[in-house]
Amino acid sequence: MDVILFLIFAIIAVVSAINVVVQTHPISSAVSLIGVMGSLAVLYLLLGAEFIAAAQVIVYAGAVMVLFIFVILLLNAGAETKRGRSFMVQLLGVPLLIALLGLLVFFVDRLFPRSVTVHFGGFSGGSAQAVGRALFTTYLLPFEVTSILILIAILGAIVLARKELD
Amino acid sequence: MPSSITEVYFPVLVQGVIAIVLAAALIVLSYVLGKRVKNKIKDTPYESGITPTGDARSRFSVKFYLVAMLFILFDIEAIFLYPWAVVYRELKMFGFIEMLVFVVLILSGFFYIWRKGALDWSYSDRARGKR
Amino acid sequence: MDAFIVISLIKIAVVAFVLLTAVAYLQWVERKVIAHIQLRMGPYRVGPHGLLQPLADVIKLITKEDMMPSYVNKPLYLFAPFIAVCMALLSIAVIPFGPTITVFGYQTNMQLTDLNIGVLYILAASSMGVYGIALAGWASNNKYALLGGLRSSAQMISYELPMALAIASPLLVSNTLSLKELVGTQSGNILHWNILHGPFPQIIAFLIFLIAGFAETNRVPFDLPEAENELVAGFHTEYSSMKFASFFMAEYLNMVTVSSMATLLFLGGWEAPWPAAYGSNLIPSAIFLVAGLTALYHAANPARKMDKYTLPVFGIVFLGIAGLFLLPLVQSWLLPLFWFCAKTGVILFFFMWVRATLPRFRYDQLMGFAWKFLFPVAMLNLLVTSFLVAWFS
Numbered sequence: 017m018d019v020i021l022f023l024i025f026a027i028i029a030v031v032s033a034i035n036v037v038v039q040t041h042p043i044s045s046a047v048s049l050i051g052v053m054g055s056l057a058v059l060y061l062l063l064g065a066e067f068i069a070a071a072q073v074i075v076y077a078g079a080v081m082v083l084f085i086f087v088i089l090l091l092n093a094g095a096e097t098k099r100g101r102s103f104m105v106q107l108l109g110v111p112l113l114i115a116l117l118g119l120l121v122f123f124v125d126r127l128f129p130r131s132v133t134v135h136f137g138g139f140s141g142g143s144a145q146a147v148g149r150a151l152f153t154t155y156l157l158p159f160e161v162t163s164i165l166i167l168i169a170i171l172g173a174i175v176l177a178r179k180e181l182d
Numbered sequence: 183m184p185s186s187i188t189e190v191y192f193p194v195l196v197q198g199v200i201a202i203v204l205a206a207a208l209i210v211l212s213y214v215l216g217k218r219v220k221n222k223i224k225d226t227p228y229e230s231g232i233t234p235t236g237d238a239r240s241r242f243s244v245k246f247y248l249v250a251m252l253f254i255l256f257d258i259e260a261i262f263l264y265p266w267a268v269v270y271r272e273l274k275m276f277g278f279i280e281m282l283v284f285v286v287l288i289l290s291g292f293f294y295i296w297r298k299g300a301l302d303w304s305y306s307d308r309a310r311g312k313r
Numbered sequence: 314m315d316a317f318i319v320i321s322l323i324k325i326a327v328v329a330f331v332l333l334t335a336v337a338y339l340q341w342v343e344r345k346v347i348a349h350i351q352l353r354m355g356p357y358r359v360g361p362h363g364l365l366q367p368l369a370d371v372i373k374l375i376t377k378e379d380m381m382p383s384y385v386n387k388p389l390y391l392f393a394p395f396i397a398v399c400m401a402l403l404s405i406a407v408i409p410f411g412p413t414i415t416v417f418g419y420q421t422n423m424q425l426t427d428l429n430i431g432v433l434y435i436l437a438a439s440s441m442g443v444y445g446i447a448l449a450g451w452a453s454n455n456k457y458a459l460l461g462g463l464r465s466s467a468q469m470i471s472y473e474l475p476m477a478l479a480i481a482s483p484l485l486v487s488n489t490l491s492l493k494e495l496v497g498t499q500s501g502n503i504l505h506w507n508i509l510h511g512p513f514p515q516i517i518a519f520l521i522f523l524i525a526g527f528a529e530t531n532r533v534p535f536d537l538p539e540a541e542n543e544l545v546a547g548f549h550t551e552y553s554s555m556k557f558a559s560f561f562m563a564e565y566l567n568m569v570t571v572s573s574m575a576t577l578l579f580l581g582g583w584e585a586p587w588p589a590a591y592g593s594n595l596i597p598s599a600i601f602l603v604a605g606l607t608a609l610y611h612a613a614n615p616a617r618k619m620d621k622y623t624l625p626v627f628g629i630v631f632l633g634i635a636g637l638f639l640l641p642l643v644q645s646w647l648l649p650l651f652w653f654c655a656k657t658g659v660i661l662f663f664f665m666w667v668r669a670t671l672p673r674f675r676y677d678q679l680m681g682f683a684w685k686f687l688f689p690v691a692m693l694n695l696l697v698t699s700f701l702v703a704w705f706s
Contacts, residue, residue, distance in 0.1 A: 017188055018188055021188070021195075041386075043386075043389065043448075043451060044388070044389070047389065047392070047444075047448070050441075050444065054441075057437075061187070061191065062187070062188075064187055066187075066428070066429055066430045067264075067265060067430060067433070069430075070430045070433035070434060070436070070437050071261050071433075073437035073440070073441070074257065074261055074433065074436055074437050074440050075254070075257060075258060075261055077437075077440070077441060078257075078437065078440030078441055078443070078473075079250075079253055079254040079257045079258075079440070079470070080254055081444075082250050082253070082254075082443060082444075082447070082466065082470055083247075083250040083251055083253075083254055085444075085447055085448075085451075085466075086246050086247050086250040086463075086466075086467075087247060087250075089242060089246075089451060089459075089463060090242050090244065090246065090247045092240060092242075143429050143430075144264055144265045144268045144429065144430055144433070144490050145265075145268050145269055147265045148264075148265030148266055148267075148268050148269035149269050149272070151262075151265055151266075152265070152266060152269060152273055152277060152280055156280065159262070159280070159284065160280070160283055160284060160287075162258075162262070162284075163259075163283070163284040163285075163287040163288050164287060166255050166258060166259060166287075166288055166291070167287050167288060167290065167291040169255050170252065170255055170288070170291035170292070170294070170295060171291065171294070173248060173251040173252060173255070173295075173300075174248075174294070174295050174298055174300055176251075177244050177247065177248045177251075177300065178298070189317065190426055190427070190428065190429075191426065191428070192318070192321060192426070193321045193324070193325055193406055193425040193426040194403075194406045194407075194425070194426055194428070194434075196321065196322065196325050197325060197329075197402070197403060197405070197406040197425060198399075198403060200325065200329055200402070201398070201399040201400075201402035201403055202399055204329075204333075204398065204402065205394070205395045205396075205398035205399045205402070205559070206395060208394070208398065208555045208556075208558070208559050208562075209391055209394060209395060209555065209556055209559070211375055211555060212374070212375050212377070212379045212554040212555030212556060213379050213381075215375050215376050215379075216375070216376060216377050216378045216379035216554050217378060218378055218379065218380075218381075219378065224380075225382055225383050225384070226384075227382070227384060227453075227454060227455040227456070227551065228455060228457070228545060228550055228551065229455075229456065229457075234456075240456075242463060245467075246463055246467050249467050249470065249471060249680070250467070250470060253470040253471065253473070253474065256474050256688070257473070257474065257477070260474060260477035260478060260481070261477075263477070263478070263481040263695070264432070264433060264481060264484065264490065267481050267484035267485045267488070268484065268488050268489060268490055269488070270485050270488060270699065270702065270703075271488045271706065273703075274703045274706055275703040275704070277699070277703065278699050278700055278703045281696075281699060282696065285692065285696065289689075289692065292688075292689075296684075296685065301680075301681065301684040301685055302677075302681070303676065303677035303680045303681060304677035
């Protein structure tokens with residue numbers, strides 16, 4: 017059951033991700049990206065990280081992607097025009113992609129030996145309580161530093177928009 | 183009683199399937215049952231009975247973009263509140279101080295953008311801010 | 314395991330059926346309520362007291378012409394109503410209607426499933442609702458639709474912040490994200506409900522949550538996306554037949570979700586206002602008894618010709634329900650269900666009352682209100698609550 021669910025949502029994630037690249041209109045790409053975020057959240061859930069899954073949907077699918085869509089609307093970006101691809105691209109594109117993916121798999125397999133096997137339901141530290149306990153005792157400093165990061169981002173947003181606001 | 187995570191989320195999954203089927207059924211049903219009459223005038227965007235002018239998709243105020251950006255930042259802040267709230271009984275006053283530092287830093291940014299007029303939507307508001 | 318799956322499927326089927334019927338009739342109730350506030354009759358032609366009106370509406374909408382304009386972005390134009398309804402339907406999965414009960418020897422919750430992150434699940438589903446509106450506005454390729462969609466999505470994300478903060482405040486007292494446990498921490502009497510619970514009653518958070526809920530569901534006075542006088546019908550200008558109705562269905566489903574969330578977070582969920590030892594069990598019967606007797610009285614003195622036949626039926630049904638609440642066999646699940654529905658119903662009535670009463674905001678007022686008033690107040694409320702909770706613990 018777990019494996020079937022994992023496969024279903026992994027396939028949805030990969031197909032959506034490919035769709036992000038294949039779609040010519042930015043809005044369609046953005047919608048596909050929402051699909052990727054959503055299915056990633058389900059994968060987190062399958063691993064037992066409930067809080068992260070919810071945060072993934074709320075922050076990434078619910079907030080970041082809204083910004084993406086607003087930016088696309090704001091710039092009134094149209095569909096990208098397809099230029100004729102050169103002969104070399106048509107010939108070498110797919111084989112090179114496969115080679116790159118093969119190399120990636122090879123190096124990941126080599127450099128990160130499987131010390132622990134992941135199995136569904138084995139991890140139980142993903143509840144909001146566990147995250148809270150870790151975040152507000154052990155990792156207190158990173159948490160407080162996050163606020164500075166957010167503060168800088170707020171200032172950055174205002175600097176970016178200032179010219180248009182005046 | 184359900185125990186494993188798949189069992190707990192099983193009803194959510196079924197509900198999701200029902201939602202997808204139902205929502206699709208609504209769209210398909212009206213497509214199948216409704217009759218269609220097409221003509222050229224009918225097939226123009228509605229602009230209060232006047233012949234449409236220009237492209238509907240024009241550029242927008244940067245305000246909307248700014249709101250979305252600020253929303254992300256404060257949404258991240260809000261999501262941190264939840265793991266904090268559920269363990270608050272254990273943290274007590276220590277937890278309050280932690281969150282106070284966090285929130286005060288972010289709120290200082292909030293009041294800064296307020297002063298800068300990023301939250302003003304009408305020109306009269308902005309003019310008042312400049313004065 | 315098998316029994317669990319079967320029970321789950323039965324529960325889901327029942328909840329889906331009841332929910333959809335309730336949503337259809339919510340429309341009828343709303344029309345009636347607003348009509349009576351404005352001294353009109355409301356729907357009256359289709360069936361007794363217009364009771365078959367929702368059915369007639371559905372048949373009409375399904376058989377209407379299904380326009381597929383040539384200038385729209387087809388996939389997204391169809392995807393927008395789809396995602397709006399989907400996300401609205403998902404929320405119901407975690408809403409508890411009552412405590413754990415025993416039916417034919419099986420223990421089960423009166424809830425589809427009890428998630429550890431129930432509150433966040435609702436927040437996530439509602440945060441995805443914005444796409445239905447934004448995409449509908451964009452895909453329609455119509456100026457009014459695009460403006461309406463953009464305004465509405467900016468409004469929804471702006472009000473999501475105060476809402477998230479208002480939800481976090483009662484959680485400081487309850488310390489759980491599971492909606493079932495949340496109600497468990499409020500049991501006892503009305504003083505234990507989070508809206509009145511010490512050390513700091515969450516009345517402010519409750520009001521902020523309600524106001525943000527109005528804005529999230531795009532209801533009056535926050536129905537800017539469909540401000541008729543400036544935007545025609547807003548984001549659904551170019552939609553017809555059932556696609557058009559999908560957005561309304563999503564709106565009403567979201568209303569139900571917001572109302573039940575307010576009930577669970579602040580009003581003690583399915584808990585009675587005072588313990589059964591002091592006779593709270595008799596309240597539902599008393600209410601239905603009074604309703605039944607009123608209907609019978611008016612049947613004896615009919616104001617209209619039809620009333621002579623319809624009102625006795627209503628009267629007898631009400632009296633029957635009053636009797637049902639006294640049966641010990643069904644009391645264990647009927648009473649919590651009554652209190653949950655009563656509280657949710659009062660909030661839903663409030664939604665309709667406000668629609669009949671208040672004018673619409675101007676857009677700059679709307680955004681200013683969210684950012685300059687609700688957000689700081691919600692933040693302050695949260696900090697004061699956390700300070701007092703820590704101080705008195």
